[in-house]
Amino acid sequence: MVRLGPDDWRSYAALRVAMLTDAPEAFWTTLADVERLSEAQWRRRSTDRTLQARDGDGAPLGTLTVLTPDAGPALGLQPEDADALVVAVYVIPAARRRGVVDALLGAAHDLARDGLGARRMVLQVNERNLAAQRVYERHGYVLTGESLPHPHQPGVRDLEMARPL
Numbered sequence: 001m002v003r004l005g006p007d008d009w010r011s012y013a014a015l016r017v018a019m020l021t022d023a024p025e026a027f028w029t030t031l032a033d034v035e036r037l038s039e040a041q042w043r044r045r046s047t048d049r050t051l052q053a054r055d056g057d058g059a060p061l062g063t064l065t066v067l068t069p070d071a072g073p074a075l076g077l078q079p080e081d082a083d084a085l086v087v088a089v090y091v092i093p094a095a096r097r098r099g100v101v102d103a104l105l106g107a108a109h110d111l112a113r114d115g116l117g118a119r120r121m122v123l124q125v126n127e128r129n130l131a132a133q134r135v136y137e138r139h140g141y142v143l144t145g146e147s148l149p150h151p152h153q154p155g156v157r158d159l160e161m162a163r164p165l
Contacts, residue, residue: 001051001052001053001054001103001104001107002051002052002053002054003048003049003050003051003111004046004047004048004050004051004052005046005047005048006043006044006046006047007043007046008046008052009039009042009043009045009046010042011060012042012045012046012050012052012063013034013037013042014060015052015060015062015063015090015092016029016034016063016088017031017034017035018090018092019063019088019090020034022090022092022093023090024152025126025128025150025152025153026090026126026129026132027088028150028151028152029088030152049066049067049111050063050064050065050066050088051063051064051065051066051104051107051108051111053091053095053100053103053104055095060092061091061092061095061100062089062090062091062092062095062100062101062104063088063089063090063104064086064087064088064089064090064104064105064108065086065087065088066084066085066086066087066108066111066112066116067084067085067087068083068084068085068116068118069081069083069085082117082118082119082120083118083119083120083121083122083162084108084111084112084116084118084120084121084122084165085121085122085123086105086108086121086122086123087123087124089101089104089105089123089132091104101135102139105135105136105139108121109121109165112165113165118165119164119165120162120163120164120165121141121162121163121164121165122144122160122161122162123136123141123160123161123162124148124158124159124160124161125158125159125161126150126153126156126157126158126159127147127156127157127158127159128156133159133161136161137161139163140163140164141161141162141163142161142162142163143159143160143161144160144161144162145160146159146160147159147160148160
């Protein structure tokens with residue numbers, strides 16, 4: 001597991017493009033949003049709050065980002081002060097069902113609890129993504145009853161799930 005830094009911008013950019021190409025309905029960011037980013041912008045976004053699972057050769061297998069409420073209002077549902085928000089969870093198709101998402105979520109929990117002092121993890125999942133909901137439930141997340149409209153899919157909601165740390 002790698003916590004990214006500015007020099008990891010190429011692998012971060014490649015994985016973000018892959019995720020938005022593979023599953024555009026799952027994310028709030030669009031492919032068009034990231035395709036126009038400059039190297040300097042990618043470097044600024046490639047921070048130690050983003051985790052990347054890699055294989056033995058260093059190729060990225062999956063990613064997620066852990067944010068805190070100070071990250072700003074573009075997060076959708078507003079987390080509470082002691083929350084950490086998990087966003088942009090993605091595993092490449094070839095690495096699915098191999099424990100990559102489990103390793104990513106475990107590392108995110110450790111980062112949130114030990115590094116950020118969070119007491120609760122929060123995430124949003126597309127109501128149509130039942131496979132992701134099952135994964136999150138396996139990791140102790142439960143639906144909170146909160147939801148919000150998906151910004152790019154009329155009539156579709158993102159559901160909030162949370163778990164204590």
